[in-house]
Amino acid sequence: xxxxxxxxxxxxxxxxxxxxxxxxxxxxxxxxxxxxxxxxxxxxxxxxxxxxxxxxxxxxxxxxxxxxxxxxxxxxxxxxxxxxxxxxxxxxxxxxxxxxxxxxxxxxxxxxxxxxxxxxxxxxxxxxxxxxxxxxxxxxxxxxxxxxxxxxxxxxxxxxxxxxxxxxxxxxxxxxxxxxxxxxxxxxxxxxxxxxxxxxxxxxxxxxxxxxxxxxxxxxxxxxxxxxxxxxxxxxxxxxxxxxxxxxxxxxxxxxxxxxxxxxxxxxxxxxxxxxxxxxxxxxxxxxxxxxxxxxxxxxxxx
Amino acid sequence: xxxxxxxxxxxxxxxxxxxxxxxxxxxxxxxxxxxxxxxxxxxxxxxxxxxxxxxxxxxxxxxxxxxxxxxxxxxxxxxxxxxxxxxxxxxxxxxxxxxxxxxxxxxxxxxxxxxxxxxxxxxxxxxxxxxxxxxxxxxxxxxxxxxxxxxxxxxxxxxxxxxxxxxxxxxxxxxxxxxxxxxxxxxxxxxxxxxxxxxxxxxxxxxxxxxxxxxxxxxxxxxxxxxxxxxxxxxxxxxxxxxxxxxxxxxxxxxxxxxxxxxxxxxxxxxxxxxxxxxxxxxxxxxxxxxxxxxxxxxxxxxxxxxxxxxxxxxxxxxxxxxxxxxxxxxxxxxxxxxxxxxxxxxxxxxxxxxx
Numbered sequence: 001x002x003x004x005x006x007x008x009x010x011x012x013x014x015x016x017x018x019x020x021x022x023x024x025x026x027x028x029x030x031x032x033x034x035x036x037x038x039x040x041x042x043x044x045x046x047x048x049x050x051x052x053x054x055x056x057x058x059x060x061x062x063x064x065x066x067x068x069x070x071x072x073x074x075x076x077x078x079x080x081x082x083x084x085x086x087x088x089x090x091x092x093x094x095x096x097x098x099x100x101x102x103x104x105x106x107x108x109x110x111x112x113x114x115x116x117x118x119x120x121x122x123x124x125x126x127x128x129x130x131x132x133x134x135x136x137x138x139x140x141x142x143x144x145x146x147x148x149x150x151x152x153x154x155x156x157x158x159x160x161x162x163x164x165x166x167x168x169x170x171x172x173x174x175x176x177x178x179x180x181x182x183x184x185x186x187x188x189x190x191x192x193x194x195x196x197x198x199x200x201x202x203x204x205x206x207x208x209x210x211x212x213x214x215x216x217x218x219x220x221x222x223x224x225x226x227x228x229x230x231x232x233x234x235x236x237x238x239x240x241x242x243x244x245x246x247x248x249x250x251x252x253x254x255x256x257x258x259x260x261x262x263x264x265x266x267x268x269x270x271x272x273x274x275x276x277x278x279x280x281x282x283x284x285x286x287x288x289x290x291x292x293x294x295x296x297x298x299x300x301x302x303x
Numbered sequence: 304x305x306x307x308x309x310x311x312x313x314x315x316x317x318x319x320x321x322x323x324x325x326x327x328x329x330x331x332x333x334x335x336x337x338x339x340x341x342x343x344x345x346x347x348x349x350x351x352x353x354x355x356x357x358x359x360x361x362x363x364x365x366x367x368x369x370x371x372x373x374x375x376x377x378x379x380x381x382x383x384x385x386x387x388x389x390x391x392x393x394x395x396x397x398x399x400x401x402x403x404x405x406x407x408x409x410x411x412x413x414x415x416x417x418x419x420x421x422x423x424x425x426x427x428x429x430x431x432x433x434x435x436x437x438x439x440x441x442x443x444x445x446x447x448x449x450x451x452x453x454x455x456x457x458x459x460x461x462x463x464x465x466x467x468x469x470x471x472x473x474x475x476x477x478x479x480x481x482x483x484x485x486x487x488x489x490x491x492x493x494x495x496x497x498x499x500x501x502x503x504x505x506x507x508x509x510x511x512x513x514x515x516x517x518x519x520x521x522x523x524x525x526x527x528x529x530x531x532x533x534x535x536x537x538x539x540x541x542x543x544x545x546x547x548x549x550x551x552x553x554x555x556x557x558x559x560x561x562x563x564x565x566x567x568x569x570x571x572x573x574x575x576x577x578x579x580x581x582x583x584x585x586x587x588x589x590x591x592x593x594x595x596x597x598x599x600x601x602x603x604x605x606x607x608x609x610x611x612x613x614x615x616x617x618x619x620x621x622x623x624x625x626x627x628x629x630x631x632x633x634x635x636x637x638x639x640x641x642x643x644x645x646x647x648x649x650x651x652x653x654x655x656x657x658x659x
Contacts, residue, residue, distance in 0.1 A: 021327065021328055022326060022327015022328030022329075023326060023327055023328020023329055023559065023561075023563075023564065024328060027563065051570070052566060052567060052570045054563050054566075057562070057563075057566070089513075090513060094512075094513065096512070099509055099512060099513075102509060103506050103509030103510060104509070104510075104513075106506060108480055108483065108484055108506075109484070109506055109509075109510065111480055112480050112484055112485070112510070113510070115526075116514070116522055117420055117423045117424040118423060148327045148328075161423050162423075164419075164423075169511070169514060169515010169516065169517060169518055169519075170512070170513055170514065170515055171513065171514045171515055171518060172515065172518070197641075198641060199641055228608070231605065231606045239598040239601070239602055239605055240594045240595050240597070240598035241595050241598035241599045241602065241605050241606045241609050242598075242605050242606055244592070244595045244598075244609075244639075245606045245608075245609060247639060248639070251639070280608055281608070281611070282607075282608035282609060282610075282611035282612040282615065283561070283611050283612045283614070283615025283616070284561065284562060284563075284615075285562070285615065286562050
């Protein structure tokens with residue numbers, strides 16, 4: 001069964017965290033996974049935490065900041081922002097709306113709170129936990145269209161940084177339960193997106209063990225994006241475009257070999273990943289077709 | 304060797320500070336090195352501040368992995384008339400230096416550096432990086448050894464945080480937080496007062512319900528300890544904001560021809576305008592090379608993926624032109640080989656062309 005359906009194990013989790021180097025197709029992968037899960041009848045929420053959201057554009061809709069907005073049947077998105085995360089934490093998680101009005105609406109208090117190291121990160125992780133586990137009717141699957149690798153790693157190491165400092169009280173309690181949730185490999189996993197280019201592959205192979213070692217959420221899958229198929233010129237008519245494409249394909253092929261060998265070595269060292277290979281699309285136009293995931297992800301060979 | 308595009312030559316010879324901004328993965332670091340080499344070739348004494356250069360790129364150029372600028376040995380083939388020194392931002396190193404500079408005494412500096420909240424802020428968390436880049440930029444701009452400073456901004460999705468940085472500490476610098484909120488709270492604690500008296504103290508009591516009293520005390524203590532350092536940071540931030548608004552400071556937005564990157568570029572340019580910073584140019588990296596584009600036009604059926612890409616690129620360039628009026632537009636074709644040495648990067652700079 002698993003050979004037929006490489007995505008079932010991923011989509012059965014409650015929270016998927018998507019990361020990878022900048023500009024590599026993280027949002028596209030998050031959107032495609034969301035579309036696939038929704039088409040299988042799961043209720044999906046894609047979460048972003050970015051100044052300018054990408055997900056609504058990919059679905060051809062508009063969405064306000066910090067407002068859950070439907071994108072397609074069974075699929076919604078929200079772009080979380082720090083001030084809203086904190087308000088939700090006090091009002092929804094702690095159930096203290098009056099405390100929020102009396103204390104935290106004050107601007108001086110806000111600038112004080114903003115300065116506490118790691119506070120915004122803890123609030124964001126807390127919101128992801130809340131969406132998955134605490135709210136009355138949680139979605140079946142939350143997909144976090146996450147930060148780029150380095151920033152993502154520092155987000156994921158915040159719980160430990162907070163717990164190591166001498167914090168106590170409700171915040172430490174919150175951090176502890178969030179970390180417990182993230183560490184549950186049956187419920188949470190991270191997905192690393194990369195491309196088959198030499199420099200990027202080296203970076204990826206250096207980063208994966210670090211992520212495995214430091215992040216509570218286990219990296220479970222590696223998505224290799226933008227893999228060119230070799231062009232087949234009609235009637236031997238080779239032009240500059242075909243040449244160019246074939247050279248790219250050859251470079252990509254050798255980088256892919258390097259990457260897959262590295263992944264095998266990691267698996268042998270006790271860090272298994274499932275590998276998904278994704279085709280180069282040339283250009284991603286918006287909005288995505290409704291059957292985008294069905295064609296792009298289902299055509300993906302499993303390494 | 305090909306000539307540098309005249310508009311680009313003008314930009315690198317007339318600017319005193321160039322700040323490169325863009326979303327992650329659009330080639331900011333590579334572009335910053337290429338522009339630095341072009342400027343050095345044209346006779347400028349350049350300081351390049353990188354945030355996190357790929358190790359191989361750094362090794363190829365002999366770039367130091369330290370915060371102190373080091374002159375690079377430039378290849379004779381480039382006929383460089385100027386010089387290029389490069390530094391990599393070491394967040395903790397700059398942070399420590401700022402604390403030593405602004406703390407009222409050596410002993411206060413030592414206590415700050417040993418405080419757990421400081422260790423968390425200076426090493427483990429991503430926020431202060433932008434600050435430190437700006438502090439370092441100011442130092443280099445003041446250094447008479449250099450007449451052009453090129454700053455490559457942080458490699459995450461938060462290019463805009465960078466612009467907001469000089470203003471973030473404003474709430475602290477006007478002392479409301481300290482005099483009204485933090486100090487009365489600490490004094491009440493030290494005197495063993497059972498209840499909190501002033502409005503500010505009551506607010507701190509409310510905050511403690513969320514953070515816990517111990518952690519709040521620890522953090523409040525830390526804030527008092529670093530009060531003068533915060534003031535110093537804030538003043539430095541104001542000076543940097545002034546430097547960034549000077550007529551010889553130019554922002555260059557780096558992007559690639561995808562919908563997402565272009566949207567981000569327009570967003571960044573808008574934010575720059577809001578902060579009254581000048582977007583002098585936009586550089587569109589990794590375009591389909593002209594020869595390939597021509598072949599695609601002649602035989603659109605040969606490689607359909609490239610046909611799709613070319614059409615997409617053209618649409619995106621149109622969007623960028625509409626969204627960034629007033630900025631020069633440059634394009635750089637995708638290179639098939641990753642640049643392995645200084646001459647490769649200099650050649651990249653020479654392939655940059657103004658778009659008509």
